[in-house]
Amino acid sequence: MTEKILIVDDDIDSLKLIGLMLQRHGYEVLAANSGGQAITKAAAEQPSLIILDVMMPDMDGYEVCKRLRANADTQGIPIIMFTAKTLIDDKVAGFEAGADDYLTKPTHPAELASRVKAILARTPTQSRPETKTSAKGLTIGVIGAKGGVGTTTIALNMGAALTTKNETPILADFRLGQGSMGLMMGFGRSYGMANVLSRPTEEINQRLIEAEVVAHQSGMRALLSSSRAKEAQLTYTPEAVLAVVRTLRTMGRPAIFDLGTGLTPLNTRIQREIDQLVIVVEPLGPTLAMAREMLRELESGGFQGRLHIVVVNRAQAGLQTPWHEVEQALGREIRAIISAAPELAFQANEAGVPMVLFQPSAIVSNQMIKLSEEVNTRIRTLAGGGEATT
Numbered sequence: 001m002t003e004k005i006l007i008v009d010d011d012i013d014s015l016k017l018i019g020l021m022l023q024r025h026g027y028e029v030l031a032a033n034s035g036g037q038a039i040t041k042a043a044a045e046q047p048s049l050i051i052l053d054v055m056m057p058d059m060d061g062y063e064v065c066k067r068l069r070a071n072a073d074t075q076g077i078p079i080i081m082f083t084a085k086t087l088i089d090d091k092v093a094g095f096e097a098g099a100d101d102y103l104t105k106p107t108h109p110a111e112l113a114s115r116v117k118a119i120l121a122r123t124p125t126q127s128r129p130e131t132k133t134s135a136k137g138l139t140i141g142v143i144g145a146k147g148g149v150g151t152t153t154i155a156l157n158m159g160a161a162l163t164t165k166n167e168t169p170i171l172a173d174f175r176l177g178q179g180s181m182g183l184m185m186g187f188g189r190s191y192g193m194a195n196v197l198s199r200p201t202e203e204i205n206q207r208l209i210e211a212e213v214v215a216h217q218s219g220m221r222a223l224l225s226s227s228r229a230k231e232a233q234l235t236y237t238p239e240a241v242l243a244v245v246r247t248l249r250t251m252g253r254p255a256i257f258d259l260g261t262g263l264t265p266l267n268t269r270i271q272r273e274i275d276q277l278v279i280v281v282e283p284l285g286p287t288l289a290m291a292r293e294m295l296r297e298l299e300s301g302g303f304q305g306r307l308h309i310v311v312v313n314r315a316q317a318g319l320q321t322p323w324h325e326v327e328q329a330l331g332r333e334i335r336a337i338i339s340a341a342p343e344l345a346f347q348a349n350e351a352g353v354p355m356v357l358f359q360p361s362a363i364v365s366n367q368m369i370k371l372s373e374e375v376n377t378r379i380r381t382l383a384g385g386g387e388a389t390t
């Protein structure tokens with residue numbers, strides 16, 4: 001299948017020139033000469049890639065990029081920013097706006113072609129002749145407002161719950177050197193994530209990841225980080241993480257990411273690959289204050305309507321803020337409350353089996369099963385395409 005590339009530039013000569021170069025490499029080329037037109041065409045045509053000029057009169061490339069990222073229909077389309085500027089600040093601004101790569105004008109045709117090829121290779125999803133939704137896959141991110149609040153537990157149990165509902169989730173633990181998910185699943189050390197992230201970005205694809213994924217006895221698959229402390233020192237690029245995320249989302253239904261704590265650079269980088277985001281908080285003052293900040297940040301970043309607040313109680317009721325006060329403190333509705341179940345949490349961890357499988361009838365298991373169903377239904381609905389939710 002020929003891949004479609006949308007070129008956006010107010011300069012017609014430039015459009016023609018780049019268009020020609022890409023056509024020579026066998027791509028189908030679409031053009032837009034303004035930001036507004038680009039946004040409309042991107043949503044309607046679903047190109048595999050957008051090449052976007054920064055300096056345009058009405059709406060500049062950064063703004064176009066931000067708007068494309070804020071729209072669920074276009075947020076997953078890779079973007080290369082194209083500009084005459086060479087300042088490092090502009091490059092940073094481009095990445096912050098959500099660009100995947102950056103090219104300066106004038107560009108050598110060979111360089112253009114190789115960048116385009118590299119980006120398209122990273123997103124095999126786009127070229128598959130399937131429906132838009134299933135090709136792109138669905139993702140759930142789970143993030144803690146603070147460390148130790150139960151983020152990994154929620155991610156793991158949502159995955160396990162969906163496995164029993166005829167879904168085929170894939171889990172990913174991005175916390176190199178702090179990989180507790182594997183331990184909770186009863187695996188020893190799993191270096192899958194580190195092995196993948198230490199490869200050059202252009203080598204990261206489904207085959208590579210498939211070889212590193214482990215399967216739990218429940219059938220649930222996961223790409224894990226190990227708890228080997230040194231693993232935390234592995235250096236990798238945000239682009240590599242993005243490549244992993246984009247590949248995983250085509251492999252799982254849904255892909256569930258344990259994003260650890262807070263808005264790290266990594267989390268910010270992959271934000272737009274997240275369809276639904278679960279924020280885990282504990283009912284304690286300082287955590288709630290941190291959560292409020294985080295929610296505000298996420299909402300202004302386009303996450304409105306895709307956030308789910310989950311309160312995990314890990315201690316006795318009397319020692320925590322009551323839930324209505326939690327809602328008040330956060331100024332937002334809570335999606336789910338998870339009861340304290342220290343004994344079950346302990347036993348399940350010892351057994352290497354997620355709580356919802358270890359004791360499906362427990363109150364806490366029911367709460368997590370219901371949460372997973374609600375969030376999953378939400379992504380399915382948002383993704384549209386008239387898919388059955390079974």
Ligand SMILES: Nc1ncnc2c1ncn2[C@@H]1O[C@H](COP(=O)(O)OP(=O)(O)OP(=O)(O)O)[C@@H](O)[C@H]1O
Nearest residue numbers: 144147148149150151152153314339340341342345
């Ligand atoms: N509902 C619960 N009741 C009691 N204990 C729980 C509950 N949920 C999780 N726990 C326990 O709390 C501890 C922390 O959970 P978890 O590792 O999921 O948190 P985390 O936010 O991912 O931590 P980290 O910041 O280290 O990644 C674990 O021992 C877990 O078993």
Ligand SMILES: [Mg+2]
Nearest residue numbers: 151152180260
């Ligand atoms: Mg964790």
